[in-house]
Amino acid sequence: METVTMTLVQHPELYLECYSVTPDLFAGKSLAEIADLPAHEGKIVWKLGDFFKFDGKSGATAAETRIIVNGDVHKMKRFGQQMTAGEILINSAADMYVGCWMRGGKITVKGNADAFLGIAMEGGEITVEGDATNHVGSAYRGDWRGMSGGLIRVKGKAGNDIGTAMTGGTIIIEGDAFIHVLTHADGGTVIIKGDVEGRVGGQMVKGDAYVLGKILYPLPGFKKVATVEKECDGQTYTFDQYIGDLGERKGKKKGEVIYGNIYLKA
Amino acid sequence: MSELIIKNGYVFDPISGIKGDKADIAIKDGKIVDKVSAKAKSIDANGKTVMAGGVDIHTHVVGPKVNLGREMRPEDKLFRGSVRGGIVKQGKRMEMGFSIPSTWKTGYSYARLGYTYVNEAAMPPLMAPHVHEEIRDTPIIDISAMPVFGNNWFCLEYLKNKEIENNAAYIAWLLKATYGVGIKCVNPGGTEAWAWGENCVNIHDPVPYFDITPAEIIKGLIESNEYLGLPHSLHLHGNNLGNPGNYTDTLDTLKLAEGYKAKNKFGRTQVIHNTHLQFHSYKGNSWGTFGSAAKEVMDYVNKADNITIDLGCVTLDETTTMTADGPFEHHLQSLNHLKWANCDVELETGSGIVPFVYDKDSAVVGIQWATGLELGLYAKDMMRVFITTDHPNAGPFTRYPRIIKWLMSNKARLATLDSMKGKAKVIAATDLASMDRELNLYEIAMMTRAGPARALGMSNMYGSLAAGADANIAIYDLDAKKLPTDPELIEEAFSKTAYTIKEGVIVVQGGEIVAEPPNHTVWTKVTMPENTQVMRDIKEKFTKSYTVNLENYAVFDDHVYRPRAIEVDVA
Ligand SMILES: [Zn+2]
Numbered sequence: 001m002e003t004v005t006m007t008l009v010q011h012p013e014l015y016l017e018c019y020s021v022t023p024d025l026f027a028g029k030s031l032a033e034i035a036d037l038p039a040h041e042g043k044i045v046w047k048l049g050d051f052f053k054f055d056g057k058s059g060a061t062a063a064e065t066r067i068i069v070n071g072d073v074h075k076m077k078r079f080g081q082q083m084t085a086g087e088i089l090i091n092s093a094a095d096m097y098v099g100c101w102m103r104g105g106k107i108t109v110k111g112n113a114d115a116f117l118g119i120a121m122e123g124g125e126i127t128v129e130g131d132a133t134n135h136v137g138s139a140y141r142g143d144w145r146g147m148s149g150g151l152i153r154v155k156g157k158a159g160n161d162i163g164t165a166m167t168g169g170t171i172i173i174e175g176d177a178f179i180h181v182l183t184h185a186d187g188g189t190v191i192i193k194g195d196v197e198g199r200v201g202g203q204m205v206k207g208d209a210y211v212l213g214k215i216l217y218p219l220p221g222f223k224k225v226a227t228v229e230k231e232c233d234g235q236t237y238t239f240d241q242y243i244g245d246l247g248e249r250k251g252k253k254k255g256e257v258i259y260g261n262i263y264l265k266a
Numbered sequence: 267m268s269e270l271i272i273k274n275g276y277v278f279d280p281i282s283g284i285k286g287d288k289a290d291i292a293i294k295d296g297k298i299v300d301k302v303s304a305k306a307k308s309i310d311a312n313g314k315t316v317m318a319g320g321v322d323i324h325t326h327v328v329g330p331k332v333n334l335g336r337e338m339r340p341e342d343k344l345f346r347g348s349v350r351g352g353i354v355k356q357g358k359r360m361e362m363g364f365s366i367p368s369t370w371k372t373g374y375s376y377a378r379l380g381y382t383y384v385n386e387a388a389m390p391p392l393m394a395p396h397v398h399e400e401i402r403d404t405p406i407i408d409i410s411a412m413p414v415f416g417n418n419w420f421c422l423e424y425l426k427n428k429e430i431e432n433n434a435a436y437i438a439w440l441l442k443a444t445y446g447v448g449i450k451c452v453n454p455g456g457t458e459a460w461a462w463g464e465n466c467v468n469i470h471d472p473v474p475y476f477d478i479t480p481a482e483i484i485k486g487l488i489e490s491n492e493y494l495g496l497p498h499s500l501h502l503h504g505n506n507l508g509n510p511g512n513y514t515d516t517l518d519t520l521k522l523a524e525g526y527k528a529k530n531k532f533g534r535t536q537v538i539h540n541t542h543l544q545f546h547s548y549k550g551n552s553w554g555t556f557g558s559a560a561k562e563v564m565d566y567v568n569k570a571d572n573i574t575i576d577l578g579c580v581t582l583d584e585t586t587t588m589t590a591d592g593p594f595e596h597h598l599q600s601l602n603h604l605k606w607a608n609c610d611v612e613l614e615t616g617s618g619i620v621p622f623v624y625d626k627d628s629a630v631v632g633i634q635w636a637t638g639l640e641l642g643l644y645a646k647d648m649m650r651v652f653i654t655t656d657h658p659n660a661g662p663f664t665r666y667p668r669i670i671k672w673l674m675s676n677k678a679r680l681a682t683l684d685s686m687k688g689k690a691k692v693i694a695a696t697d698l699a700s701m702d703r704e705l706n707l708y709e710i711a712m713m714t715r716a717g718p719a720r721a722l723g724m725s726n727m728y729g730s731l732a733a734g735a736d737a738n739i740a741i742y743d744l745d746a747k748k749l750p751t752d753p754e755l756i757e758e759a760f761s762k763t764a765y766t767i768k769e770g771v772i773v774v775q776g777g778e779i780v781a782e783p784p785n786h787t788v789w790t791k792v793t794m795p796e797n798t799q800v801m802r803d804i805k806e807k808f809t810k811s812y813t814v815n816l817e818n819y820a821v822f823d824d825h826v827y828r829p830r831a832i833e834v835d836v837a
Contacts, residue, residue, distance in 0.1 A: 142338065142605075144604055
């Protein structure tokens with residue numbers, strides 16, 4: 001594994017779209033070529049080198065490339081967009097769309113991450129040491145295909161619309177979340193270790209929500225069917241199992257109706 | 267006076283019978299002429315293919331349902347907004363969207379394919395102002411729009427009472443009120459039935475309340491059309507679209523044309539244009555027994571020379587379906603569970619929108635794909651069979667070059683078939699794998715310009731390289747005498763013209779937009795004696811039933827962008 005370290009030398013006036021910061025686009029390039037990659041600020045197209053200085057070297061492939069981002073990049077978006085392999089470490093907070101449409105590899109954000117974290121992610125792993133906001137692992141607006149694979153772990157709290165239209169993969173929020181968890185989901189797992197305000201599993205066809213805290217306003221479309229022991233992020237708890245959303249169409253597997261589940265810690 | 271001459275190209279012009287001979291095409295003041303002076307600017311088309319500008323007889327590109335599709339599908343633009351076209355010195359226009367492109371992208375994309383005139387296939391009369399606003403905002407290409415009549419309360423009542431003359435007078439009035447070009451009919455009676463939660467699934471299924479059958483509506487509209495002598499015929503999307511086994515309903519529908527003869531001064535020969543025939547040519551009684559009935563349907567079409575059709579080919583893309591066939595869209599949504607929009611247009615029509623993914627690994631989709639191509643390959647008279655995708659219903663119009671490739675190359679068809687997971691089922695349920703016919707460039711010219719222009723009654727203006735026609739010309743980087751063995755190169759050549767010329771102005775050069783001359787709105791102006799009963803009926807319906815006043819209904823004359831009227835006189 002080779003490492004490219006990019007250090008902020010110039011703050012953008014607006015927000016900067018860092019869609020070029022991926023191991024895929026850095027791999028096999030010299031530092032000068034990397035500095036030449038484009039970045040949008042509004043409608044103006046700059047080069048990454050206009051904001052960062054680069055050290056180290058990139059690997060031959062994405063899988064052999066690690067990127068370390070130094071400096072305060074909380075006004076920069078889209079780190080790791082569509083990346084397939086390799087690693088990115090962001091040593092501060094980042095703005096929206098970290099790991100959007102990510103397919104593989106690993107991203108770590110030391111601070112907070114803003115909205116659309118891991119949107120429509122297909123694979124790989126994202127860890128946010130701080131908080132996230134809205135639309136973690138959700139679908140792009142209008143789209144019916146949310147996160148389908150991989151793991152997102154937020155060590156702090158998150159906002160609303162977590163795992164909207166999710167079809168696979170796992171999202172773990174270690175703190176609280178606000179409203180709309182697994183809305184419209186057709187698969188996938190969301191674990192909220194804190195409390196949720198409400199609207200968990202609305203219009204959910206399939207999928208599993210685990211809530212270790214409280215759900216302040218549960219939805220009427222869910223029915224309690226059992227109390228079960230389940231493993232959740234490495235620990236075993238006793239949960240009340242609710243099925244739903246009973247107002248939504250349901251598929252069948254081997255003659256049995258498949259429901260979405262909410263496991264609420266008993 | 268501007269003069270242009272296109273020299274030494276291989277010219278394919280079915281209207282004047284030129285079949286790939288080397289010929290020069292002369293242009294003066296936006297029209298094709300016999301000769302120009304020595305001062306004319308010249309374009310060297312040596313080794314290239316020259317055709318008239320393409321004509322799309324059936325597409326959905328302007329108006330409220332197209333725009334609702336854009337609104338409800340932001341994801342159609344996702345990662346598809348990076349291309350910018352237009353004129354550099356004007357800063358270029360963002361080209362957004364794939365299946366429901368922006369108005370700008372629509373105009374640019376058609377021009378890059380060498381198309382210069384397209385016909386919007388469904389204008390809800392009440393929403394005509396929106397249609398005309400989008401025509402104005404679509405660069406380069408001329409556009410006409412057909413108001414829908416097949417579920418209109420006036421027509422249902424007149425036709426039930428067999429009042430053809432009154433129905434014709436109402437149609438003439440509505441064409442003027444909406445600046446429409448001809449008579450569109452979508453799921454006759456079925457969309458009105460849908461307002462009652464029902465549908466009309468065959469031509470004898472009566473419409474609730476109105477107590478008229480789809481067969482009576484279709485025959486009545488044919489008679490009204492020929493009474494008026496409109497440039498185009500009845501443009502029909504029949505009942506029971508999209509369902510297994512519907513080909514018998516399609517044959518019943520087509521047989522309604524028997525005994526009718528086209529009456530018009532425009533050279534049109536058909537009395538029904540049956541659109542997107544692919545969606546109407548299925549065997550089987552379930553999705554499991556689904557199959558192609560292309561042969562049965564084309565055997566009939568080939569014999570019936572008063573019928574024209576367009577293919578409605580499935581392009582194997584993610585797209586957006588949109589139609590005035592409201593009950594069909596509801597049915598489709600229950601199959602794919604994606605988002606659905608439904609709309610009722612008071613007294614007139616309705617519509618629905620559902621995104622759809624034509625996944626090539628689904629056997630049903632593979633069979634639909636094969637069916638569309640089979641229709642083209644079974645056709646005998648290519649002047650009556652046109653290439654469309656019912657854009658965007660079976661796929662976006664930007665895939666026309668791919669359909670041309672499939673029709674011209676068995677190798678390309680087999681390569682696509684080979685890539686399908688359901689290949690064995692597709693081969694069993696269709697004839698495509700055993701059809702080795704490969705269409706030639708003359709046949710493609712018939713199916714994409716000369717034929718549709720004639721069927722629209724406009725071959726003196728469009729789809730023609732004969733003297734007097736608009737100088738709309740496409741020059742493709744394709745050596746007609748040495749066609750490439752790699753079919754991908756055929757698709758590439760049809761995707762980006764070497765030149766597209768619109769009314770004598772070079773608008774595309776080397777695949778890039780280089781000029782954006784203003785387009786025309788094409789419509790049909792019928793002059794006939796005032797029918798006092800129909801005018802009284804119109805006033806009464808607006809007083810009793812419409813939510814708008816009659817005075818506020820018609821499109822303002824200055825709302826219509828650069829109108830170009832086709833004149834019809836009814837004595
Ligand atoms: Zn259509």
